[in-house]
Amino acid sequence: MKISIELAPRLPLWALRILSSMAEKVGFEAVWLSEHYFNRSSVVAAAYLLSHLKRLAVGVGVLNPYVLHPAVMAQVAASLTEVGPGRVMLGVGAGDVTTLEALGYLRKDAVERVRACVRTVKGLLQGGGLNDGLRLDFRAASQVPVYVAAQGPKMLELAGEVGDGVLINSANLPHLRDSVGLVRSSASRSGRSVSVEAELLVSVHEDSKKAIKTVKPYVAVMLAGSSADFARVLGFDEDLLSRLKVLVGRGRWLDVQELIPDDVASALSVAGNPREFATALEGLPIEELDGLVLGGPIGPNPRPAIVEVHRALMRSISRGARSAPRSSAQRP
Amino acid sequence: MNYRELVKLVVVRADAQQIAERLLDVVMTSYNAGLVTPNEGERLADAFQSDRLSDADVLESLLELAHRTEPEKFRSLIEELGLRI
Numbered sequence: 299m300k301i302s303i304e305l306a307p308r309l310p311l312w313a314l315r316i317l318s319s320m321a322e323k324v325g326f327e328a329v330w331l332s333e334h335y336f337n338r339s340s341v342v343a344a345a346y347l348l349s350h351l352k353r354l355a356v357g358v359g360v361l362n363p364y365v366l367h368p369a370v371m372a373q374v375a376a377s378l379t380e381v382g383p384g385r386v387m388l389g390v391g392a393g394d395v396t397t398l399e400a401l402g403y404l405r406k407d408a409v410e411r412v413r414a415c416v417r418t419v420k421g422l423l424q425g426g427g428l429n430d431g432l433r434l435d436f437r438a439a440s441q442v443p444v445y446v447a448a449q450g451p452k453m454l455e456l457a458g459e460v461g462d463g464v465l466i467n468s469a470n471l472p473h474l475r476d477s478v479g480l481v482r483s484s485a486s487r488s489g490r491s492v493s494v495e496a497e498l499l500v501s502v503h504e505d506s507k508k509a510i511k512t513v514k515p516y517v518a519v520m521l522a523g524s525s526a527d528f529a530r531v532l533g534f535d536e537d538l539l540s541r542l543k544v545l546v547g548r549g550r551w552l553d554v555q556e557l558i559p560d561d562v563a564s565a566l567s568v569a570g571n572p573r574e575f576a577t578a579l580e581g582l583p584i585e586e587l588d589g590l591v592l593g594g595p596i597g598p599n600p601r602p603a604i605v606e607v608h609r610a611l612m613r614s615i616s617r618g619a620r621s622a623p624r625s626s627a628q629r630p
Numbered sequence: 631m632n633y634r635e636l637v638k639l640v641v642v643r644a645d646a647q648q649i650a651e652r653l654l655d656v657v658m659t660s661y662n663a664g665l666v667t668p669n670e671g672e673r674l675a676d677a678f679q680s681d682r683l684s685d686a687d688v689l690e691s692l693l694e695l696a697h698r699t700e701p702e703k704f705r706s707l708i709e710e711l712g713l714r715i
Contacts (some may be wrong), residue, residue, distance in 0.1 A: 313658050316678045350679070501656025599655050 299460035299584070299616055302357070303604065304497065304593030307338035311346050318347050318354060320601050328355035330465075330591055335365075335401060336549070341374050344461055348382030357472030359389025360447040360465070364403040365416035369432050370406060371415070374420035376438035383440040389465055390416055394523020396543050409452045416460045423553050439585045443493070449524070451480055458484025463493035465591060469520055469528065471498065471566055475583045478516050495589030496582075499567035506571045509597060510560050514571040516594040517556040520566065522546040530535065536554045567594060572606055579614040633690045633699065636708075640693070643711045646684035652707065653692035654683065660699040670695060683713065 303321045305314055318329045331340035344356045358378070375388045392408035399405075416421035422434050423442050446461035448454045449469050453565065456480040457464035470477040477630045478494055485492040499520070514576050521529055529539045538557070545554045562571060568578045584590065590611065597603025640649055640682075654674065656664060670691065677688040697704040708715050 309658070310663060310666065310668070310671055312666070312675040313663060315675040316654070316658065319679045335694065350675070491675075599659055601655055601658065622697070 299494065299514065299587065300327050300493070300526055300589035301608065301611060302326060302330055302355075302495070302591040303596070304330040304332055304587060304591050306332045306334070307340055307343045308334075309338075311343055314343055315347060315350050316606060317596075317600055318562045320604045321608075322351055322354045324605050325612075326354065326604075328387065328594070328609060330357035330359070330387070332569075332593070333359055334397065340498075341378075344378055344386070345540045346489045348385060350377060351382075352387075355385040357386055357387035357445070359445070360391035361389065361394075362391055362393030362398070363411045364398055364405065365401060368415040368418035369422060372419045372434060372599055375419070375442045375444075376423060376434055376436065378440040379442060386442050387445060387463075388419065388442050389445045389447055390419065390461075391465075392453065393520070394498055396519075396546060409412045409456050412446060412453065413456055413460055416444055416446060421444060426587045445493075445495070447497075448477075448481070452474065454480040455484040456492070457481055458486075458492050459627060461492055463495055463589075466494070467520070468495070468497050468499045468566060468593070469524055471568075471582075473588060478583065478586045487570075493588045496587055497593050499569070499592040499594035500575075500592045500597075500607055501567065501569040501595050502572055502575045502610075503599065504571055506569075506574060507601060509569045509571065509615070510563050510567075511555055512553045512598045513567045514558040514563050515551045517563045517566050518542055518546050518558055519628055520552075521558075533559070534562075534574050544555075569594075572610060575607065576610045576614060579610060580617075584615060586620050596622075631651055631694075633693045633697075634686075636693055636713075636715075637686050637689045640708075640711060641686075642691070643672040643713070646689060649707075649711075650689055650692055653689075653696045656677070656696045656700050656703050656707070662699040665691065665699050666695055 303326050305317055307314060311535050321329055333340040340358050344358045347355050375386055378386045390412060392412050395405050423426050423438050425437050443462035445463035445465050446457035448457045448466045449467035454477055464481050466477050474496055481494050498511055501509040503509040526536060542557055568575060571587045592607055677683050678692055
């Protein structure tokens, strides 16, 4: 089980380095850096962290093919391997509707755009020139696994078909097992092996209410970028969803915290005090995953929260391993 | 304020590492973290990575940065240690 953390470069680079270093010290294997145009660049942050950390793998993304040409993604990933050979990961996704609209892009044919993007990126990273004349005039110093970020069923299937890994969006938390199944079936049909990893929005603090309040802006960004059907299931009609989008677009996080009910935040995240966090982990099909990416705020006070979530997760995994039925090969 | 003198008073009243970590968390979670210059932040990150957070010079920086970014929290922490500023 690969355990990663996801950090948002809304923090200064030096603070990202401290949190990543904390994650490295307690045993996380990788850090993903989320990409939003209004934050610091995930690519620059990745180069910075790769140069300062010795062991932690660093993932960029997810980057989307509307804003960034796939050839540029390949260029970025290959360049980063010269800073941290063997420690670079690339995430590709369609991006959320709200952010794309703010930048003037129409999120159209998302699955096909991502499919073409992943193929181009992988083709260029493997060193070949492509039929359409695209090429890189240098080789990546190491392989770069390309992850597909997926939420809906078609994107999950695509991830199994073309990705080296999949990052299952936290929105899928209520039906995570089904999402994993879709990726695995698709990968199996394609005769491929895919690292199936779930992203969780996480917030832990002794004060449960504070933990939930802190995760709400992250839940709001996710909800604002989701389909109207998805939001409706959670009690957000069109009017409420429109208001949420406006607030998210303007970065009015205090108002967002008022608008998102606690139960919606809890349904789409793993937030609460350390006991509640541990209990929530027990309910997840962790044994069906190849990895977990703990994202979101991690906690109102993220540095000690990183230690707490890792400890709870390790306990949960070891309990799961003890209670899992042994295979026939292990039976005496 | 003479932060170097304050360090001497703080370390006789509390565990230097614990105080350093609390100050670091105050600075990192502050909405005013942008008041920390990139060079100051770099020095903090260097100290954190090399386990030198409780060194006197780093503690001095942390006190100054906590005071700059979160004056109220800084004052509370100092008073908690039985000191006045």
